[in-house]
Amino acid sequence: MFESLKKKFSRTSEKLEEELIEEAEAEDNLQEESGSRFSFFSFGRKKEEKPEEVEEENLLPEAEEIKEESVTDETEEEISQDTETETVEEEVKEEKKSRFWNRSKNEDESDDDSSEEKKSRFWNRSKDEDKSDEEDASEEEKEEKSHFWNRNKDKQEDISADGEAKGGLFSFVREKTIQEKHVEDILFELEMELLQGDVAMEVATEVVESVKNNLVGKKIKRSNDITEYTFFALRDAVEEIISIPGKSMTEMIEEKKAQGEPLVVMFVGINGTGKTTTIGKLANYYLKMGYTPVIAASDTFRAGAIEQVTHHADNVGVKIIKHQKGSDPAAVAYDAVEHAKAQGKELVLIDTAGRMQTNTNLMDEMKKIKRVSNPDLVIFVGDAITGNDATEQARKFNEAIDIDGVILTKADADSKGGASLSIGYVIQKPIMFLGVGQGYDDIMEYDPQWMLNQLFSDDDEKIAVED
Structure with a gap:
């Protein structure tokens, strides 16, 4: 029920967040934080919760566990891979020796050169494999750490049951203030979308003006603030529209x-x-x-x-x-x-x-x-x-x-x-x-x-x- 309006409201929040983050990035005024980004609809249920406390109590210990498990798993894997490589190297060396001493005295120097070339290629290949294995392990470790600490916008769809998204949380080095220029185009789009959704002209205009008055001048420290302020600005505007007094x-x-x-x-x-x-x-x-x-x-x-x-x-x-x-x-x-x-x-x-x-x-x-x-x-x-x-x-x-x-x-x-x-x-x-x-x-x-x-x-x- 009313899915179209819900999508329009959430898109307004997303667009304003993008607008401010892009501007802050251009100003070198943006840094990514560890923690959870709240979805637009989560604020109806989480108004009194403090995200900072959730991060300190729940997220950081979990990060240490993930990090420790990752290092342990990767160390064991590296040892196993090193052992395997050494075994293969020994077998190949024995085979090389046997083939070398059994060759006839009539083999010329070109054969010796060829043998030396094969040895060189083998040892170079082993070194390359070792290096590749180390790089793979290093990449896996980096990816594991990145999964927790450096989550980006591509992972924002991973939303938990309590309305938290596991990435895309940013803060501003210098506090930003929502200005009229930030919301002008976004609210124009919202008004057009409301009209397309069969909302009456006077209602669409009233909603947009109310949201604008509520948002302009708000000071922003984190990207979660943008979502929260937009949520309550829209909710207050709609509440004013639908609350017509009357007896039942x-x-x-x-x-x-x-x-x-x-x-x-x-x-x-x-x-x-x-x-x-x-x-x-x-x-x-x-x-x-x-x-x-x-x-x-x-x-x-x-x-x-x-x-x-x-x-x-x-x-x-x-x-x-x-x-x-x-x-x-x-x-x-x-x-x-x-x-x-x-x-x-x-x-x-x-x-x-x-x-x-x-x-x-x-x-x-x-x-x-x-x-x-x-x-x-x-x-x-x-x-x-x-x-x-x-x-x-x-x-x-x-x-x-x-x-x-x-x-x-x-x-x-x-x-x-x-x-x-x-x-x-x-x-x-x-x-x-x-x-x-x-x-x-x-x-x-x-x-x-x-x-x-x-x-x-x-x-x-x-x-x-x-x-």
């Missing part, structure tokens, strides 16, 4: 129940967003919480709409109020509210006909339903994977009928996350629920902290981010 539907049900009244909720949106299915999910959700919902089949225009909502009501086991096809939808909503009051039911869920936000006549009909039923909540149901379309639809419905909240369906299939990030901020109304599957139980109350965890953690677990 459950709280409102309890308030209305204390007054002896049902909570009346009217659902609006265009066809095909999963509005009717969402009503079935909410009826099931609150039924399991101990409340008694009733559904109003106020979509009397679309063929099969009454049958569809009746099917959902029967499946979850709640009462449905319906009239004949083509009847007045406002009258159906009114009857459902009266039924809930008479029967002491706590929740009325009003289904309405899906309509395009540009259809003036149908929008007027929806206003009539609202006027007659007097709902406590008007909720827009949008399809998360439609991105900017869902945001624009919510804006139009809000202008026409003043909606109170949003439910986004198909959030589990939304890799971009544009609508989830944008829709509440654009209309300044809270997201109340997310549809996360096709079953009746696949719905969850929206929590901004959960959203942050989805965007700023490297797994699918619900990780608590510390304040």
Whole structure:
């Protein structure tokens, strides 16, 4: 879920790190350190940890062990190789002697020269082999040491379960300060990527400005600082965007129940967003919480709409109020509210006909339903994977009928996350629920902290981010 946004945020951190490291390298202001580089997503879980303590306690002893083991193994290998070489040399020398003394007296000096040449080649070859063996051992030792002490960027993909990468940790000889020139191009790229990810223009601009204000002026000592500062700058920007205040539907049900009244909720949106299915999910959700919902089949225009909502009501086991096809939808909503009051039911869920936000006549009909039923909540149901379309639809419905909240369906299939990030901020109304599957139980109350965890953690677990 929201994988596209996660990648965009992590790339922003990587690009800023590259920018500062390249500049420091050109200024001869860079040195590589031993230790672990934290990945972008690790800071949501490791905010209070001190990397220096981890290096001293865990990494240095491990380095000594690696070094000692390497030297021991290499020494044994060299001894074994030397013994083998000496044995071979002795055998060859004996063979040479035998061949030499058994030669006939008629062999001329050229044969002697040839023998001497062979001897010379043999001993030179042995020396070369010894030298090669020593060089190989030396290279292996250097490589072993390098594996721990001089890890480079090519090994940064080796990331442990706790979010640490085993290389690429740098520090600056002279402290660096993030300047506007360092982030200008990087944040422009981020803004373009957010727009491509279906994030609304005003939201993308707000995120970029917030990140810029947070980063410029930060003083950097180590490359880990760059990653950490970028992580929290982005997280704070997103948190501000998605934290729209509002009461939960459950709280409102309890308030209305204390007054002896049902909570009346009217659902609006265009066809095909999963509005009717969402009503079935909410009826099931609150039924399991101990409340008694009733559904109003106020979509009397679309063929099969009454049958569809009746099917959902029967499946979850709640009462449905319906009239004949083509009847007045406002009258159906009114009857459902009266039924809930008479029967002491706590929740009325009003289904309405899906309509395009540009259809003036149908929008007027929806206003009539609202006027007659007097709902406590008007909720827009949008399809998360439609991105900017869902945001624009919510804006139009809000202008026409003043909606109170949003439910986004198909959030589990939304890799971009544009609508989830944008829709509440654009209309300044809270997201109340997310549809996360096709079953009746696949719905969850929206929590901004959960959203942050989805965007700023490297797994699918619900990780608590510390304040």
